[in-house]
Amino acid sequence: ELAALAGRRARGDAPAPTLWLRGADLHGADTSVADAAGRALERAARIVSAARAPLPAGLAGLTPERLAHLARAHGRPLLLLLDGPEEMPSALADRLAEWTEDTARWLRGTGARLVVACRDAYWEAAGADTAAGGPADPSAACLRLGDLRPEEARTARARYRIPDGTLADADARHPLTLRLLAEVRAALPGTGGHPRLDRADVLAAHLDLMCLRVAVRLAAENDLRGTAVRRLAARVSGQVHEAARRSLGPGQGELDRAAFEEVFPWGPAPARLGGGTGWASAVLTEGLIVPAGDGYRFAHEELADWIQGGHLDLDEALRVLVHRRHIPGEPRRPLPVPHHRIGPVVQALLLLARQHGPRRLAVRLEELMCALDGDPHSWWASRLLAGVLRRVTDATPYAGVLRLLADRIGVWRQCGLPVPSGFGPGFWAALHLSATDRCDLLRRLLLGDGPA
Structure with a gap:
């Protein structure tokens, strides 16, 4: 979406200036977005100076303030695109409110x-704070990008040449799933006759394809052929999973340079990887992992969450994030995990059902429901519960948890207690349920509202 927006602004007789930034471009000492700009x-x-000598006079000493004023004078305001602010350094994340306030002041x-x-x-x-000076309700300044609408999804599948019925209904409108599946099908023509795929199937196939491409590139550099390439692809996969495991550590989900170079050496690889050279350049060239600030990240956040979820210690994560005992009256200690790192935990819960069946996941969801019942303000309990239930391809096995949730919402409302965030109308509409089960849940919610 950002790329399309930048492209539209660059076209036409009066192109408008656009500056694209990533959260990883921010520095810990920045006071506002102007520093990164x-x-x-x-x-x-x-770059322009290297391509054109001498540097055009208009570009000499160009600052964000000067560019913004020039753009505004010509009726084409400067637009800054900040992609993935969650990637900002921890030192800056600790000052997020101050940085956001100064950014809003600079924009005004x-x-x-x-x-x-x-x-x-x-x-x-x-x-x-980001919407300061805009609508009184911050949500009015937020445009949520979800799945494609049904007609849009049909058009996308037709353009990608993905037959209807290839994907489970829950994932057939997900943009990234469609794009990655199209890449896999293009690389492996004639693959058919498989059962309906879900998002995890597509992510796994995409990862296998990327590892194979990296292995082929390494094999070409080191004169390997045949079964040696397949063995090399398995080693690449192992290193990718090692990178995912390491990126679960402290930080914002990135690999620092030292860790990246240890997992994917720039020079000669150790014997356990089969020797050879070019691991780092092969992984970066194929785009599986990309540079980001002072470190490296998986190119797709959702792929990163999925891989990392497979390496997460779920019991320990839930103990720390949800089930810690809190003594009433004492201040809550901040958790060591930022909220935007919820993705791997959601994926770890979904993996539980995939590997051990829905009953195991249902038990975990019941535990989250109990935690939420004890503390309706528990951010992690409410977001994990909502995130997992929206993502399962079939919510029928979790109807008991959903009925309990609907009943508890009614009790909270009748007692004048706040309803945890994330369980509004959009949540219930997004569940993958039969009409009968959905109507039963809506009836419970309506009864909980009481008389008008």
């Missing part, structure tokens, strides 16, 4: 505009 302009000026003073592409958790924390 200034560094981006300096890099752009160096220069007339520049800012579009932020982020996850729900980031918007919850920073949205109200």
Whole structure:
């Protein structure tokens, strides 16, 4: 979406200036988004200077403030696109409110505009301040990008040449799933006759394809053929999973340079990897992992969450995030995990059902429901419960949990207690249920509302 927006602004007789930033471009000492914008302009000026000598006079000493004022004077306000602000360094994340306030002040003073592409958790924390000077309700400044509408999904599947019925209904309108499946089908023509695929199947196939491509590139550099390439692909897969495991550590889900170079060496690889050279360049060239700030990240956040979820210690994660005992009257200690890192935990719960059946997941969801019943303000309990129930391809095995949730919402309302966030009309409409089960849940919710 950001790429399409930037492309539209660049076309036509009067192109408008757009500056694209990533959260990883931010520095811990930044006071506002203007600092990152200034560094981006300096890099752009160096690139232009290297291609065109001498540097055009208009670009010399160009600052974000000057660019914003020039753009506003010509009726084409400067637009900053901030992609993935969750990638910002921890030192800056600790000052998020201050940074956001200074950014809003800078935007108002220069007339520049800012579009932020982020996850729900980031918007919850920073949205109200980011939208300062805009609508009174911060949610009015938030455009949620969900699945494609049915007609859009049919058009996308037709363009990608994905036959109807290939994907489970729950994932047949998911943009990334469609794109990755199209890449896999293009690389492996003639593959058919398989059961309906879900998102996890597509992510697994995409990962296998990327590992094979990396292995082929390594094999070409090291003169390997045949079964040696397949063995090499297995080693690449192992290193990718090792990278995912390491990125679960402290931080924002990235690999620092030292860890990346240890997993994917730039020079000669150790014997356990089969020797050879070119691991780092092969992984980066294929785009499985990309540079981000001072480190590296998986190119697709959802793929990263899925891989990392397979390496997460779920019992320990839930103990720390949800089931810690809190003594009433004492201040709550901040958790060591930022909210936007919820993705791997959701994926670990979904993997539980995939590997051990829905009953195992249902038990976990019941435990989350109990935690939420004891503390309706538990962010992790409510978001994990809502996130998993929306993602399961068939929510029927979890109807008991959903009935319990609907009944508890009624009790909370009747007692004048706040209903945990995430369980509004959109949640119930998104569940993959039969009409009978959905109507039963809606009836329970209506009864809980009491007389009008």
